[in-house]
Amino acid sequence: DAKTTQPTSMDCAEGRAANLPCNHSTISGNEYVYWYRQIHSQGPQYIIHGLKNNETNEMASLIITEDRKSSTLILPHATLRDTAVYYCIVRPYGGATNKLIFGTGTLLAVQP
Amino acid sequence: EAEVAQSPRYKITEKSQAVAFWCDPISGHATLYWYRQILGQGPELLVQFQDESVVDDSQLPKDRFSAERLKGVDSTLKIQPAELGDSAMYLCASSPGAERDTDTQYFGPGTRLTVL
Numbered sequence: 001d002a003k004t005t006q007p008t009s010m011d012c013a014e015g016r017a018a019n020l021p022c023n024h025s026t027i028s029g030n031e032y033v034y035w036y037r038q039i040h041s042q043g044p045q046y047i048i049h050g051l052k053n054n055e056t057n058e059m060a061s062l063i064i065t066e067d068r069k070s071s072t073l074i075l076p077h078a079t080l081r082d083t084a085v086y087y088c089i090v091r092p093y094g095g096a097t098n099k100l101i102f103g104t105g106t107l108l109a110v111q112p
Numbered sequence: 113e114a115e116v117a118q119s120p121r122y123k124i125t126e127k128s129q130a131v132a133f134w135c136d137p138i139s140g141h142a143t144l145y146w147y148r149q150i151l152g153q154g155p156e157l158l159v160q161f162q163d164e165s166v167v168d169d170s171q172l173p174k175d176r177f178s179a180e181r182l183k184g185v186d187s188t189l190k191i192q193p194a195e196l197g198d199s200a201m202y203l204c205a206s207s208p209g210a211e212r213d214t215d216t217q218y219f220g221p222g223t224r225l226t227v228l
Contacts, residue, residue, distance in 0.1 A: 043203050043219035044155065087154060098215050099168060102154025
């Protein structure tokens, strides 16, 4: 079972910031938080990941609370092409098996 | 930018027939994964390879599914015989190496299988 909880769906106006929340209250000290998105009929696309500190790349920012029990993915200026299902996944580092356990994710609909 | 390649993109077959999917991972990636995604759900791991060895195939229905990665590069997933319930998207992913602390997986475009 997925170890994260996300809202089923969210709307965002084009050009505004999209803030996608994720709860992972049972996260362990050796687990990273990963975010992927999946545009309709395509393979999942890696966005960003983090352990403790906030992270930023060209696609998004990841804010992790100090207790690590929740996080927020921020798309600073959402466009129509950002409409997708966003998956928040916790995964341990190291070890032989690195499978990603996907939940049902959040369907983000960017409105014009 | 390097990408995971998969073929075919779409496959329609009749039940009881055999089907095969091919995946070419990002060059240099030691770990290769096959996931299955049923409509409306998230992907689920079927099998994971480290080089040419199977690391995890606990969710692979071994009575009808087989996977191989003979030279530790590209991989083939086969279903024989196909059943109606196998209709799904089959996704291949690769990562640099499972032994690394952060081992990000990159996905291919998938193969959409429809079994009639």
